Amino acid sequence: MSTIRRTWKINGKTVAVRFPAGRRLLDVLREDLGLIGSKESCGEGECGACTVIVNDEPVVSCILPAGQLADGTEILTVEGIEKKRVGRLIQQAFIEVGAVQCGFCIPGMVVSSYALLCKNPKPSTKAIREGLAGNLCRCTGYTKIIAAVKLAASRIPAAKRT
Amino acid sequence: MKITEKIDVRFPRTLAEALRLQAGEQTRGKLLAGGTDLMVQWAAGVPAPERATSVWNLPELSAIEMAPDAIEIGAGVTHAFLRDCVQIRRHLPALVAAAATVGAAQIQSRGTLGGNAANASPAGDTAPALLVTGGSVVLASLSGRREVPLDRFWIDYRKIDARPDEIIVAFRLPPKGRAKERFRKIGTRRAQAISKVMAASRILVEKGRIVSAAIALGSVAPTPVRLAQVEAFLVGKKLSPKLIDEAEQLAQATVAPIADIRSSAEYRRWASGRLVRDALEHL
Ligand SMILES: Cc1cc2nc3c(=O)[nH]c(=O)nc-3n(C[C@H](O)[C@H](O)[C@H](O)COP(=O)(O)OP(=O)(O)OC[C@H]3O[C@@H](n4cnc5c(N)ncnc54)[C@H](O)[C@@H]3O)c2cc1C
Ligand code: FES
Ligand code: FES
Numbered sequence A: 001m002s003t004i005r006r007t008w009k010i011n012g013k014t015v016a017v018r019f020p021a022g023r024r025l026l027d028v029l030r031e032d033l034g035l036i037g038s039k040e041s042c043g044e045g046e047c048g049a050c051t052v053i054v055n056d057e058p059v060v061s062c063i064l065p066a067g068q069l070a071d072g073t074e075i076l077t078v079e080g081i082e083k084k085r086v087g088r089l090i091q092q093a094f095i096e097v098g099a100v101q102c103g104f105c106i107p108g109m110v111v112s113s114y115a116l117l118c119k120n121p122k123p124s125t126k127a128i129r130e131g132l133a134g135n136l137c138r139c140t141g142y143t144k145i146i147a148a149v150k151l152a153a154s155r156i157p158a159a160k161r162t
Numbered sequence B: 001m002k003i004t005e006k007i008d009v010r011f012p013r014t015l016a017e018a019l020r021l022q023a024g025e026q027t028r029g030k031l032l033a034g035g036t037d038l039m040v041q042w043a044a045g046v047p048a049p050e051r052a053t054s055v056w057n058l059p060e061l062s063a064i065e066m067a068p069d070a071i072e073i074g075a076g077v078t079h080a081f082l083r084d085c086v087q088i089r090r091h092l093p094a095l096v097a098a099a100a101t102v103g104a105a106q107i108q109s110r111g112t113l114g115g116n117a118a119n120a121s122p123a124g125d126t127a128p129a130l131l132v133t134g135g136s137v138v139l140a141s142l143s144g145r146r147e148v149p150l151d152r153f154w155i156d157y158r159k160i161d162a163r164p165d166e167i168i169v170a171f172r173l174p175p176k177g178r179a180k181e182r183f184r185k186i187g188t189r190r191a192q193a194i195s196k197v198m199a200a201s202r203i204l205v206e207k208g209r210i211v212s213a214a215i216a217l218g219s220v221a222p223t224p225v226r227l228a229q230v231e232a233f234l235v236g237k238k239l240s241p242k243l244i245d246e247a248e249q250l251a252q253a254t255v256a257p258i259a260d261i262r263s264s265a266e267y268r269r270w271a272s273g274r275l276v277r278d279a280l281e282h283l
Helices: A025-032 A085-097 A106-119 A125-131 A143-154 B015-023 B038-043 B079-084 B086-091 B093-099 B105-110 B113-119 B126-131 B228-234 B241-254 B265-281
Strands: A003-010 A013-020 A051-054 A057-060 A074-076 B008-010 B030-032 B051-054 B064-066 B071-074 B136-141 B144-149 B154-156 B167-173 B180-186 B197-206 B209-218
Touching: A013 A025, A025 A051, A051 A106, A057 A106, A057 B105, A085 A106, A085 A143, A106 A125, A106 A143, A106 B105, A125 A143, B015 B051, B015 B136, B015 B167, B064 B086, B071 B086, B071 B113, B079 B093, B079 B105, B079 B113, B086 B093, B093 B126, B093 B180, B093 B197, B113 B126, B113 B167, B126 B180, B126 B197, B126 B209, B180 B265, B197 B265, B209 B228, B209 B265, B228 B241, B241 B265
Parallel strands: A003 A074, B008 B051, B030 B051
Antiparallel strands: A003 A013, A051 A057, A051 A074, B064 B071, B071 B167, B136 B144, B136 B167, B180 B197, B197 B209
8 A cells, every 4th residue: 555745734833744545634633643632523524523724724634535635735723723812712712601511522613613713703693603514512502602602703803813 | 444544545646647547447546536425435334446546636627717608617626615706606606505505614625516516416416506507517538528418417326427537627617697596405404414305497587588497406316307397388488476386386296206314205396396486486
């Protein structure tokens, strides 16, 4: 089986990786790079627990053949989002609102919320629901998660929205 | 080892390189675009192939060309791109609406128009919207290019008119002009749900009379279908509540859906009529 090499920018750092040609991005992140914030739940693209951001678009890493990401691709995981201003606002809002129960879906929720707020810093409830439609939560019933995203959005200063 | 790691995936950088791989039986691989259908199928136990050829991000599959008679959309264009592209929305609103209902944001970032069409699921959301344009598919192989009209492209359940050495490069889609387009999808919930039934339409009304009508449904037959009988019935007639009633009934009488895990045959038949009504009520 052929092994391939790629050099990506993960959470702002240049990282060189080697992996089997058919490996999933989620396995490269979790097993090869130790970035275990992204979770695997369904493994079939349905639940969003493994969501990461690739070149500014949210993707589910459990069905993404890693070799398709060319050299220079920018990947942002929940570990990198935690260090971003808007990422911290999201994290803080989830804690304050009490939007977390078992927590398994939360990394994916945070990543999708971040992708949403980068594109639309003042989303309506409908836009939040749509932005998080690819993320399933079996515990909370979503109400508090949506409230947390609203709270985070309300704290984004008008001039500094990334 | 995860199942997909047993597959020898090749990553050609140009269409020419990909076509060379696909030309030989020993080098040919399952074409892999965004993988949002294939990776799921393999994870769910569909036997993985020995080889795959990635067509993700091939520059020749990513182009959009706007000509007056047809908009050419590369097979590798993603649903997210279509969803956000204002110019395409102006000319092909049903297609853009369909792309915006595929899965959710994460799936739209990766799922491609070519993959949706080639996967040839009767529930593929973009198919009815492609069909009502009256456009065609452009296929390439080492022996050249050929164009297949979309209404002959889906030949049977999960079967398309493409040879094993061919790659879909683009869709050539006539813009709607003065006609009105509409797309409606009925699923279990609004997001991330596979359709029970969906409809696309492109209808031109002038001075109260229907000049041309294209209506297509998905998930009511082994392939996406145009409702030729309903279309023929409508053309030339004055739009009226009575005409809409009759078109609804005719649509219900012409479709022959099956029951499966997502819906019953009766519901699909009823909903087909309602979707035709919905298209006509929004002209
Ligand atoms: C969670 C989830 C939700 C989904 N929801 C929807 C939905 O609501 N509606 C819907 O329609 N679909 C849905 N899908 C299915 C899928 O996302 C779409 O069909 C998507 O457009 C497939 O595109 P892809 O590029 O990922 O295809 P791939 O998985 O890469 O390929 C699909 C098929 O197309 C072939 N192929 C790909 N590119 C070419 C080419 N250029 N030439 C010839 N053959 C080619 C492949 O060989 C394969 O047979 C969903 C999938 C998931 C995981
Ligand atoms: S684990 Fe990837 S979507 Fe569920
Ligand atoms: S908090 Fe448990 S799945 Fe969301």
